[in-house]
Amino acid sequence: MTYRPDLRPWAVFRRVSAVDNICVARFRTRPDADAYMSILRRLTPGANFQVVFDKLPQQVTQG
Known part of the structure; x- marks a missing residue:
């Protein structure tokens, strides 16, 4: 793991x-x-989004 995702x-x-x-x-x-x-909630009203503090970063899915 590199330092950058941290x-x-x-x-x-x-x-x-x-x-x-x-x-x-x-x-x-x-x-x-x-x-x-x-912004995401306005663009995709049916989806459920949540903000979290994630100490163990995972791969981000683009798209």
Whole structure:
């Protein structure tokens, strides 16, 4: 693991099912993550998004 992913601990996750979550994007600050989540909620009203502080970064799915 490199140091760079540790610089973005705030993550926006999309809840796909009861057990699956997809990391959509990562940010350095909570306000940036909240702003991005509000945009996602406006663009995809049926989806469920959540901002979390994720110490163990995962691969971000683009798309």
